[in-house]
Amino acid sequence: MKNVILKSSGLMISVLAIAACAPVKPVATTPVAIPPAAVVIPPRPIAPAGSYAGMTIPPLDADGTRSSPNKNLTPDEIIWNLRSAYTVAAVGCRGGANENFTALYNEFIKKHSKYMAGISKNIDKVYQSRIPGNAGLRARDTDMTNLYNYFSLPSVSDPFCDKMLAVAYDWQSLPATQFEAYSIAKLPEVDAIFTGFYDSYVAYERALAEWRMKYEPNSADGVTTAAGASSTGL
Template sequence: MPGMTVRSPSEKLMIVLRRFYGRLSLVSLAVLAACSTPVAPPPPPTPPPPLVETVRPRPPMGAVENMSIPEIQDGKYLTPNRKVTSNTALWHVRMALNVAALSCRSPGDLARLQYNRLLHVHGPILTQANEAVDRNYKVAYGAAGFGARERLNTTVYNFFSLPPVMKSFCPVAEAVGAKLLAMPSSALLDYAPTALAELEKPFQDFYAAYADYLRRLAEWQSRFGGTVTVWAVPSPLPPPPVPPGEAPRQGFAPSVTSAIQQNLPPPPDAAPAAQPARPPAAAPTQPATSGPKLMVQPLPTNTE
Protein backbone atom coordinates (compact mmCIF):
# COMPACT_ATOMS: atom_id res chain seq x y z
CA MET A 1 0.00 0.00 0.00
CA PRO A 2 1.22 3.49 -0.64
CA GLY A 3 2.81 5.20 2.45
CA MET A 4 3.54 1.92 4.32
CA THR A 5 7.08 1.03 5.36
CA VAL A 6 8.16 -2.28 4.03
CA ARG A 7 10.52 -4.09 6.41
CA SER A 8 12.67 -6.93 5.55
CA PRO A 9 12.42 -10.20 7.43
CA SER A 10 15.64 -9.47 9.27
CA GLU A 11 14.31 -6.11 10.50
CA LYS A 12 11.14 -7.74 11.72
CA LEU A 13 13.19 -10.29 13.61
CA MET A 14 15.23 -7.57 15.33
CA ILE A 15 12.05 -5.75 16.46
CA VAL A 16 10.63 -8.95 17.96
CA LEU A 17 13.90 -9.70 19.76
CA ARG A 18 14.08 -6.20 21.25
CA ARG A 19 10.53 -6.47 22.62
CA PHE A 20 11.29 -9.93 24.06
CA TYR A 21 14.49 -8.86 25.82
CA GLY A 22 12.82 -5.69 27.15
CA ARG A 23 10.08 -7.71 28.75
CA LEU A 24 12.62 -10.21 30.09
CA SER A 25 14.60 -7.39 31.80
CA LEU A 26 11.50 -6.09 33.55
CA VAL A 27 10.65 -9.58 34.84
CA SER A 28 14.25 -10.09 36.03
CA LEU A 29 14.26 -6.81 37.94
CA ALA A 30 10.98 -7.70 39.63
CA VAL A 31 12.34 -11.11 40.65
CA LEU A 32 15.55 -9.62 42.02
CA ALA A 33 13.62 -6.99 43.97
CA ALA A 34 11.44 -9.67 45.55
CA CYS A 35 14.44 -11.79 46.59
CA SER A 36 16.70 -9.03 47.90
CA THR A 37 17.29 -8.62 51.74
CA PRO A 38 15.87 -5.39 53.23
CA VAL A 39 18.48 -2.88 54.29
CA ALA A 40 18.82 -2.51 58.11
CA PRO A 41 17.93 0.94 59.49
CA PRO A 42 20.84 3.06 60.67
CA PRO A 43 21.81 2.67 64.37
CA PRO A 44 20.40 5.25 66.81
CA PRO A 45 22.67 8.15 67.65
CA THR A 46 25.04 7.72 70.61
CA PRO A 47 23.48 9.23 73.75
CA PRO A 48 25.31 12.17 75.26
CA PRO A 49 27.52 11.49 78.30
CA PRO A 50 25.82 11.81 81.71
CA LEU A 51 25.78 15.24 83.23
CA VAL A 52 28.42 15.77 85.90
CA GLU A 53 27.59 18.09 88.78
CA THR A 54 29.96 20.98 88.45
CA VAL A 55 28.56 23.06 91.30
CA ARG A 56 30.36 22.47 94.57
CA PRO A 57 28.04 20.76 97.10
CA ARG A 58 26.88 22.93 99.97
CA PRO A 59 26.23 21.92 103.60
CA PRO A 60 22.64 20.93 104.38
CA MET A 61 20.13 23.16 106.16
CA GLY A 62 22.39 26.21 106.00
CA ALA A 63 25.07 24.64 108.19
CA VAL A 64 28.64 25.90 108.14
CA GLU A 65 31.47 24.22 106.27
CA ASN A 66 34.17 22.24 108.04
CA MET A 67 31.75 21.28 110.81
CA SER A 68 32.54 18.26 112.98
CA ILE A 69 29.86 15.65 113.58
CA PRO A 70 29.82 12.73 116.01
CA GLU A 71 30.94 9.23 115.22
CA ILE A 72 28.46 6.41 114.70
CA GLN A 73 28.07 3.69 117.31
CA ASP A 74 25.47 0.91 117.11
CA GLY A 75 23.92 2.54 114.06
CA LYS A 76 23.43 6.00 115.63
CA TYR A 77 25.51 9.11 116.06
CA LEU A 78 26.89 9.51 119.57
CA THR A 79 24.97 12.10 121.58
CA PRO A 80 24.73 13.04 125.28
CA ASN A 81 21.36 11.27 125.36
CA ARG A 82 22.74 7.75 125.09
CA LYS A 83 22.67 5.21 127.92
CA VAL A 84 20.37 7.31 130.10
CA THR A 85 18.09 6.11 132.86
CA SER A 86 14.40 6.99 132.81
CA ASN A 87 14.95 9.84 135.28
CA THR A 88 17.83 11.23 133.24
CA ALA A 89 15.82 10.82 130.03
CA LEU A 90 12.95 12.81 131.54
CA TRP A 91 15.32 15.56 132.62
CA HIS A 92 16.88 15.72 129.16
CA VAL A 93 13.37 15.97 127.69
CA ARG A 94 12.72 18.91 129.99
CA MET A 95 15.95 20.60 128.83
CA ALA A 96 15.06 20.01 125.17
CA LEU A 97 11.64 21.59 125.67
CA ASN A 98 13.29 24.47 127.51
CA VAL A 99 15.44 25.10 124.43
CA ALA A 100 12.31 24.94 122.27
CA ALA A 101 10.54 27.45 124.54
CA LEU A 102 13.41 29.90 124.07
CA SER A 103 14.16 29.29 120.38
CA CYS A 104 10.98 28.18 118.58
CA ARG A 105 8.68 30.85 117.24
CA SER A 106 5.23 29.81 116.08
CA PRO A 107 1.78 31.43 116.19
CA GLY A 108 0.93 31.93 119.84
CA ASP A 109 4.40 30.87 121.03
CA LEU A 110 3.13 27.32 121.44
CA ALA A 111 6.43 25.83 122.62
CA ARG A 112 6.78 28.44 125.36
CA LEU A 113 3.21 28.00 126.57
CA GLN A 114 3.58 24.22 126.56
CA TYR A 115 6.78 24.42 128.58
CA ASN A 116 5.25 26.66 131.24
CA ARG A 117 2.20 24.42 131.43
CA LEU A 118 4.43 21.35 131.71
CA LEU A 119 6.21 22.79 134.75
CA HIS A 120 2.87 23.54 136.36
CA VAL A 121 1.11 20.24 135.65
CA HIS A 122 4.03 17.83 136.07
CA GLY A 123 6.14 19.79 138.55
CA PRO A 124 6.32 17.07 141.27
CA ILE A 125 7.49 14.29 138.93
CA LEU A 126 10.05 16.62 137.35
CA THR A 127 11.35 17.50 140.82
CA GLN A 128 11.66 13.81 141.68
CA ALA A 129 13.55 13.16 138.45
CA ASN A 130 15.90 16.05 139.22
CA GLU A 131 16.60 14.67 142.71
CA ALA A 132 17.23 11.22 141.28
CA VAL A 133 19.74 12.57 138.75
CA ASP A 134 21.51 14.53 141.49
CA ARG A 135 21.72 11.35 143.55
CA ASN A 136 23.16 9.44 140.59
CA TYR A 137 25.96 11.97 140.15
CA LYS A 138 26.72 12.15 143.86
CA VAL A 139 27.04 8.38 144.12
CA ALA A 140 29.13 8.15 140.93
CA TYR A 141 31.43 11.15 141.44
CA GLY A 142 31.16 12.17 145.07
CA ALA A 143 31.92 15.82 145.67
CA ALA A 144 32.65 16.28 141.97
CA GLY A 145 29.12 15.24 141.07
CA PHE A 146 27.69 18.76 140.86
CA GLY A 147 30.33 19.94 138.41
CA ALA A 148 29.99 16.74 136.38
CA ARG A 149 26.26 17.25 136.02
CA GLU A 150 26.64 20.90 135.07
CA ARG A 151 29.07 19.96 132.31
CA LEU A 152 26.66 17.39 130.92
CA ASN A 153 23.77 19.87 131.18
CA THR A 154 25.79 22.34 129.10
CA THR A 155 26.48 19.64 126.53
CA VAL A 156 22.78 18.71 126.34
CA TYR A 157 21.67 22.34 125.96
CA ASN A 158 24.25 22.92 123.21
CA PHE A 159 23.16 19.72 121.46
CA PHE A 160 19.50 20.76 121.30
CA SER A 161 20.44 24.34 120.32
CA LEU A 162 22.20 23.46 117.06
CA PRO A 163 20.99 26.27 114.75
CA PRO A 164 20.62 24.36 111.44
CA VAL A 165 18.25 21.84 113.06
CA MET A 166 15.87 24.32 114.71
CA LYS A 167 13.48 24.42 111.75
CA SER A 168 12.88 20.66 111.89
CA PHE A 169 13.26 20.35 115.68
CA CYS A 170 10.57 22.85 116.69
CA PRO A 171 7.55 20.96 115.24
CA VAL A 172 8.77 17.77 116.93
CA ALA A 173 9.20 19.59 120.25
CA GLU A 174 5.65 20.93 120.03
CA ALA A 175 4.30 17.44 119.25
CA VAL A 176 6.16 15.90 122.20
CA GLY A 177 5.02 18.72 124.49
CA ALA A 178 1.41 18.06 123.53
CA LYS A 179 1.80 14.34 124.31
CA LEU A 180 3.33 15.06 127.72
CA LEU A 181 0.50 17.41 128.64
CA ALA A 182 -2.10 14.84 127.59
CA MET A 183 -0.82 12.06 129.87
CA PRO A 184 -0.80 11.67 133.66
CA SER A 185 2.39 12.37 135.58
CA SER A 186 2.67 8.69 136.48
CA ALA A 187 3.25 7.84 132.80
CA LEU A 188 6.06 10.32 132.17
CA LEU A 189 8.96 8.10 133.29
CA ASP A 190 7.86 5.28 130.99
CA TYR A 191 7.41 7.63 128.04
CA ALA A 192 10.59 9.66 128.66
CA PRO A 193 13.03 7.43 126.67
CA THR A 194 10.65 7.40 123.69
CA ALA A 195 10.12 11.17 123.91
CA LEU A 196 13.88 11.72 124.05
CA ALA A 197 14.39 9.58 120.94
CA GLU A 198 11.71 11.57 119.11
CA LEU A 199 13.32 14.87 120.09
CA GLU A 200 16.75 13.62 119.02
CA LYS A 201 15.70 12.30 115.60
CA PRO A 202 15.93 15.66 113.75
CA PHE A 203 19.55 15.91 114.92
CA GLN A 204 20.33 12.33 113.87
CA ASP A 205 18.83 13.14 110.47
CA PHE A 206 20.94 16.29 110.22
CA TYR A 207 24.15 14.42 111.03
CA ALA A 208 23.30 11.85 108.35
CA ALA A 209 22.66 14.64 105.82
CA TYR A 210 25.94 16.32 106.72
CA ALA A 211 27.83 13.04 106.35
CA ASP A 212 26.26 12.63 102.89
CA TYR A 213 27.32 16.20 102.04
CA LEU A 214 30.92 15.36 103.01
CA ARG A 215 30.76 12.26 100.80
CA ARG A 216 29.45 14.24 97.81
CA LEU A 217 32.03 16.95 98.43
CA ALA A 218 34.85 14.39 98.39
CA GLU A 219 33.49 12.92 95.13
CA TRP A 220 33.20 16.37 93.59
CA GLN A 221 36.76 17.20 94.54
CA SER A 222 38.08 13.94 93.12
CA ARG A 223 36.81 15.14 89.72
CA PHE A 224 37.76 18.80 89.95
CA GLY A 225 40.53 18.71 92.55
CA GLY A 226 43.09 20.05 90.14
CA THR A 227 41.38 23.42 90.00
CA VAL A 228 40.10 23.86 93.57
CA THR A 229 41.50 24.15 97.04
CA VAL A 230 42.11 20.82 98.76
CA TRP A 231 39.35 20.04 101.25
CA ALA A 232 40.22 18.50 104.61
CA VAL A 233 37.50 16.31 106.15
CA PRO A 234 36.83 17.58 109.70
CA SER A 235 37.71 15.31 112.58
CA PRO A 236 34.72 13.74 114.35
CA LEU A 237 33.57 15.16 117.64
CA PRO A 238 34.90 13.41 120.74
CA PRO A 239 32.33 11.21 122.48
CA PRO A 240 30.13 13.21 124.87
CA PRO A 241 30.10 12.25 128.55
CA VAL A 242 27.83 9.39 129.57
CA PRO A 243 25.38 10.03 132.43
CA PRO A 244 25.77 7.73 135.44
CA GLY A 245 23.41 4.85 136.08
CA GLU A 246 20.52 4.85 138.51
CA ALA A 247 21.63 4.93 142.18
CA PRO A 248 19.53 3.60 145.07
CA ARG A 249 17.52 6.05 147.11
CA GLN A 250 19.10 7.55 150.20
CA GLY A 251 18.84 5.22 153.19
CA PHE A 252 18.45 2.11 151.03
CA ALA A 253 20.09 -1.03 152.47
CA PRO A 254 19.99 -4.60 151.13
CA SER A 255 17.63 -6.87 153.05
CA VAL A 256 20.01 -9.87 152.91
CA THR A 257 23.70 -9.91 153.88
CA SER A 258 25.89 -12.67 152.55
CA ALA A 259 27.64 -15.10 154.88
CA ILE A 260 31.01 -13.77 153.79
CA GLN A 261 29.99 -10.23 154.76
CA GLN A 262 28.74 -11.49 158.15
CA ASN A 263 31.69 -13.64 159.23
CA LEU A 264 34.83 -12.51 157.47
CA PRO A 265 36.45 -9.20 158.41
CA PRO A 266 38.31 -7.39 155.66
CA PRO A 267 42.00 -8.32 155.45
CA PRO A 268 44.38 -5.86 157.17
CA ASP A 269 46.30 -5.18 153.99
CA ALA A 270 43.21 -4.62 151.88
CA ALA A 271 43.59 -1.90 149.33
CA PRO A 272 41.65 1.31 150.06
CA ALA A 273 38.35 1.76 148.30
CA ALA A 274 38.62 3.17 144.82
CA GLN A 275 37.88 6.87 144.56
CA PRO A 276 35.07 7.98 142.27
CA ALA A 277 36.29 8.62 138.77
CA ARG A 278 36.33 12.19 137.62
CA PRO A 279 34.02 12.74 134.66
CA PRO A 280 35.54 13.73 131.33
CA ALA A 281 35.30 17.34 130.30
CA ALA A 282 32.39 18.16 128.03
CA ALA A 283 33.34 18.78 124.42
CA PRO A 284 31.70 21.49 122.29
CA THR A 285 29.19 20.21 119.75
CA GLN A 286 29.18 23.28 117.49
CA PRO A 287 31.88 25.30 115.73
CA ALA A 288 33.10 28.24 117.78
CA THR A 289 31.41 31.52 116.87
CA SER A 290 32.17 35.08 117.85
CA GLY A 291 28.53 36.18 118.14
CA PRO A 292 26.61 36.71 121.37
CA LYS A 293 25.54 33.60 123.27
CA LEU A 294 22.14 33.08 124.83
CA MET A 295 22.17 32.18 128.53
CA VAL A 296 19.65 29.37 128.84
CA GLN A 297 17.55 29.67 131.98
CA PRO A 298 14.33 27.89 132.99
CA LEU A 299 11.23 29.96 132.40
CA PRO A 300 9.10 31.04 135.37
CA THR A 301 6.47 28.58 136.51
CA ASN A 302 3.79 31.02 137.59
CA THR A 303 2.45 31.74 134.10
CA GLU A 304 -0.13 29.68 132.33
Protein backbone atom coordinates in the same frame (compact mmCIF):
# COMPACT_ATOMS: atom_id res chain seq x y z
CA MET B 1 34.94 -17.24 7.37
CA LYS B 2 33.01 -19.26 9.93
CA ASN B 3 36.22 -20.86 11.21
CA VAL B 4 37.78 -17.44 11.73
CA ILE B 5 34.74 -16.20 13.53
CA LEU B 6 34.77 -19.23 15.78
CA LYS B 7 38.44 -18.77 16.53
CA SER B 8 37.89 -15.12 17.23
CA SER B 9 34.97 -15.96 19.49
CA GLY B 10 37.06 -18.51 21.35
CA LEU B 11 39.78 -15.97 21.86
CA MET B 12 37.27 -13.47 23.17
CA ILE B 13 35.84 -16.04 25.57
CA SER B 14 39.31 -16.90 26.86
CA VAL B 15 40.15 -13.23 27.45
CA LEU B 16 36.92 -12.68 29.32
CA ALA B 17 37.53 -15.74 31.49
CA ILE B 18 41.02 -14.54 32.38
CA ALA B 19 39.68 -11.07 33.19
CA ALA B 20 37.03 -12.56 35.45
CA CYS B 21 39.67 -14.44 37.45
CA ALA B 22 41.91 -11.40 37.98
CA PRO B 23 42.06 -10.07 41.62
CA VAL B 24 40.02 -6.95 42.39
CA LYS B 25 41.98 -4.12 43.94
CA PRO B 26 40.26 -2.57 47.03
CA VAL B 27 39.02 0.94 46.65
CA ALA B 28 40.88 3.36 48.89
CA THR B 29 38.64 5.02 51.54
CA THR B 30 39.21 7.96 53.84
CA PRO B 31 38.73 7.11 57.58
CA VAL B 32 35.83 8.94 59.19
CA ALA B 33 36.78 10.62 62.46
CA ILE B 34 34.34 9.76 65.30
CA PRO B 35 34.07 12.60 67.80
CA PRO B 36 34.59 11.63 71.47
CA ALA B 37 31.47 11.23 73.56
CA ALA B 38 30.52 14.37 75.42
CA VAL B 39 31.36 14.31 79.16
CA VAL B 40 28.26 15.07 81.19
CA ILE B 41 29.22 16.53 84.57
CA PRO B 42 26.57 15.88 87.22
CA PRO B 43 25.57 18.74 89.52
CA ARG B 44 27.88 19.51 92.40
CA PRO B 45 26.58 17.96 95.66
CA ILE B 46 24.60 20.42 97.78
CA ALA B 47 25.20 20.80 101.51
CA PRO B 48 22.30 20.25 103.92
CA ALA B 49 20.41 23.44 104.69
CA GLY B 50 21.87 25.28 107.65
CA SER B 51 25.28 23.61 107.49
CA TYR B 52 28.61 25.33 107.01
CA ALA B 53 32.15 24.29 106.17
CA GLY B 54 34.18 23.01 109.09
CA MET B 55 31.26 22.55 111.47
CA THR B 56 31.91 20.21 114.38
CA ILE B 57 30.33 16.79 113.91
CA PRO B 58 29.93 14.35 116.82
CA PRO B 59 31.98 11.20 116.19
CA LEU B 60 30.61 7.71 115.65
CA ASP B 61 30.39 5.42 118.66
CA ALA B 62 31.63 1.84 118.71
CA ASP B 63 28.23 0.62 117.54
CA GLY B 64 28.51 2.73 114.38
CA THR B 65 25.83 5.26 115.38
CA ARG B 66 26.34 8.97 115.93
CA SER B 67 27.46 9.99 119.42
CA SER B 68 24.75 11.81 121.37
CA PRO B 69 24.03 12.93 124.95
CA ASN B 70 20.71 11.11 124.62
CA LYS B 71 22.17 7.60 124.52
CA ASN B 72 22.80 5.07 127.29
CA LEU B 73 20.63 6.82 129.87
CA THR B 74 18.65 5.72 132.90
CA PRO B 75 14.84 6.13 132.72
CA ASP B 76 15.09 9.22 134.94
CA GLU B 77 17.74 10.74 132.66
CA ILE B 78 15.58 10.05 129.61
CA ILE B 79 12.67 11.93 131.18
CA TRP B 80 14.94 14.79 132.20
CA ASN B 81 16.58 15.07 128.79
CA LEU B 82 13.20 15.31 127.09
CA ARG B 83 12.20 17.93 129.64
CA SER B 84 15.48 19.77 128.84
CA ALA B 85 14.59 19.73 125.14
CA TYR B 86 11.23 21.23 126.15
CA THR B 87 13.06 24.00 128.04
CA VAL B 88 15.19 24.86 125.00
CA ALA B 89 12.12 24.87 122.75
CA ALA B 90 10.15 27.09 125.13
CA VAL B 91 12.97 29.65 125.07
CA GLY B 92 13.97 29.48 121.41
CA CYS B 93 10.90 28.55 119.35
CA ARG B 94 8.99 31.63 118.24
CA GLY B 95 6.46 32.63 115.61
CA GLY B 96 3.20 31.10 114.45
CA ALA B 97 2.03 28.14 116.51
CA ASN B 98 5.20 28.38 118.60
CA GLU B 99 3.80 31.40 120.43
CA ASN B 100 2.03 28.93 122.72
CA PHE B 101 5.28 27.39 123.93
CA THR B 102 5.87 29.68 126.90
CA ALA B 103 2.35 29.26 128.28
CA LEU B 104 2.41 25.49 127.75
CA TYR B 105 5.82 25.15 129.38
CA ASN B 106 4.94 27.27 132.40
CA GLU B 107 1.76 25.27 132.91
CA PHE B 108 3.70 22.02 132.65
CA ILE B 109 6.33 23.10 135.18
CA LYS B 110 3.69 24.33 137.62
CA LYS B 111 1.68 21.12 137.34
CA HIS B 112 4.60 18.69 137.56
CA SER B 113 7.24 20.60 139.54
CA LYS B 114 7.24 18.12 142.44
CA TYR B 115 7.54 15.13 140.13
CA MET B 116 10.38 16.71 138.13
CA ALA B 117 12.19 17.74 141.32
CA GLY B 118 12.19 14.10 142.37
CA ILE B 119 13.59 13.06 138.99
CA SER B 120 16.35 15.65 139.30
CA LYS B 121 17.34 14.45 142.79
CA ASN B 122 17.54 10.88 141.54
CA ILE B 123 19.92 11.97 138.78
CA ASP B 124 22.05 13.90 141.29
CA LYS B 125 22.47 10.67 143.25
CA VAL B 126 23.55 8.81 140.10
CA TYR B 127 26.24 11.40 139.37
CA GLN B 128 27.44 11.43 142.98
CA SER B 129 27.68 7.66 142.93
CA ARG B 130 30.13 8.02 140.07
CA ILE B 131 31.91 11.14 141.34
CA PRO B 132 31.47 11.72 145.09
CA GLY B 133 30.44 15.04 146.58
CA ASN B 134 30.03 18.36 144.83
CA ALA B 135 32.31 17.25 142.01
CA GLY B 136 29.54 14.94 140.87
CA LEU B 137 27.05 17.80 140.85
CA ARG B 138 29.46 19.97 138.87
CA ALA B 139 29.88 17.16 136.36
CA ARG B 140 26.13 17.06 135.96
CA ASP B 141 25.98 20.83 135.46
CA THR B 142 28.58 20.52 132.69
CA ASP B 143 26.62 17.75 131.01
CA MET B 144 23.41 19.79 131.22
CA THR B 145 25.12 22.78 129.60
CA ASN B 146 26.33 20.54 126.78
CA LEU B 147 22.83 19.09 126.44
CA TYR B 148 21.22 22.52 126.14
CA ASN B 149 23.79 23.48 123.51
CA TYR B 150 23.12 20.24 121.65
CA PHE B 151 19.39 20.98 121.47
CA SER B 152 20.07 24.59 120.40
CA LEU B 153 21.52 23.74 116.97
CA PRO B 154 20.09 26.44 114.64
CA SER B 155 20.36 24.20 111.57
CA VAL B 156 17.43 22.03 112.69
CA SER B 157 15.37 24.58 114.61
CA ASP B 158 12.26 24.16 112.44
CA PRO B 159 11.85 20.37 112.72
CA PHE B 160 12.94 20.52 116.36
CA CYS B 161 10.32 23.14 117.24
CA ASP B 162 7.61 21.22 115.37
CA LYS B 163 8.45 18.00 117.21
CA MET B 164 8.65 19.64 120.62
CA LEU B 165 5.36 21.48 120.13
CA ALA B 166 3.70 18.11 119.62
CA VAL B 167 5.44 16.84 122.77
CA ALA B 168 4.24 19.91 124.68
CA TYR B 169 0.61 19.23 123.80
CA ASP B 170 1.00 15.53 124.59
CA TRP B 171 2.45 16.29 128.01
CA GLN B 172 -0.48 18.55 128.84
CA SER B 173 -2.80 15.56 128.93
CA LEU B 174 -0.45 12.87 130.25
CA PRO B 175 -0.40 11.88 133.91
CA ALA B 176 3.06 11.76 135.47
CA THR B 177 2.78 7.98 135.74
CA GLN B 178 3.06 7.79 131.94
CA PHE B 179 6.02 10.15 131.56
CA GLU B 180 8.62 7.38 131.61
CA ALA B 181 7.06 5.28 128.85
CA TYR B 182 6.30 8.38 126.80
CA SER B 183 9.82 9.79 127.16
CA ILE B 184 11.44 6.47 126.26
CA ALA B 185 9.43 6.51 123.02
CA LYS B 186 9.81 10.21 122.16
CA LEU B 187 13.39 11.12 123.07
CA PRO B 188 14.86 8.98 120.25
CA GLU B 189 12.55 10.75 117.79
CA VAL B 190 13.79 14.13 118.96
CA ASP B 191 17.40 13.01 118.92
CA ALA B 192 17.06 11.63 115.38
CA ILE B 193 16.53 15.20 114.16
CA PHE B 194 20.07 16.05 115.25
CA THR B 195 21.90 12.81 114.47
CA GLY B 196 20.17 12.67 111.09
CA PHE B 197 21.40 16.16 110.27
CA TYR B 198 24.98 15.30 111.24
CA ASP B 199 24.86 12.07 109.24
CA SER B 200 23.57 13.91 106.18
CA TYR B 201 26.38 16.46 106.45
CA VAL B 202 29.03 13.74 106.62
CA ALA B 203 27.44 12.04 103.59
CA TYR B 204 27.53 15.38 101.76
CA GLU B 205 31.23 15.87 102.52
CA ARG B 206 32.05 12.43 101.16
CA ALA B 207 29.95 12.93 98.04
CA LEU B 208 31.61 16.31 97.45
CA ALA B 209 35.09 14.83 97.83
CA GLU B 210 34.29 12.11 95.29
CA TRP B 211 32.80 14.67 92.90
CA ARG B 212 35.91 16.86 93.14
CA MET B 213 38.31 13.98 92.61
CA LYS B 214 36.49 13.10 89.39
CA TYR B 215 35.56 16.49 87.97
CA GLU B 216 37.82 19.03 89.74
CA PRO B 217 40.97 17.08 90.66
CA ASN B 218 43.03 20.25 91.09
CA SER B 219 40.46 22.05 93.23
CA ALA B 220 40.62 22.31 97.00
CA ASP B 221 38.92 24.69 99.40
CA GLY B 222 39.50 22.94 102.70
CA VAL B 223 36.02 21.52 103.16
CA THR B 224 37.07 17.94 102.49
CA THR B 225 40.25 15.95 102.17
CA ALA B 226 41.45 14.37 98.95
CA ALA B 227 40.54 10.94 100.31
CA GLY B 228 36.95 11.98 100.83
CA ALA B 229 37.00 12.02 104.62
CA SER B 230 35.16 14.65 106.58
CA SER B 231 37.08 17.80 107.47
CA THR B 232 36.17 16.93 111.06
CA GLY B 233 38.03 13.63 110.81
CA LEU B 234 34.94 11.43 110.53
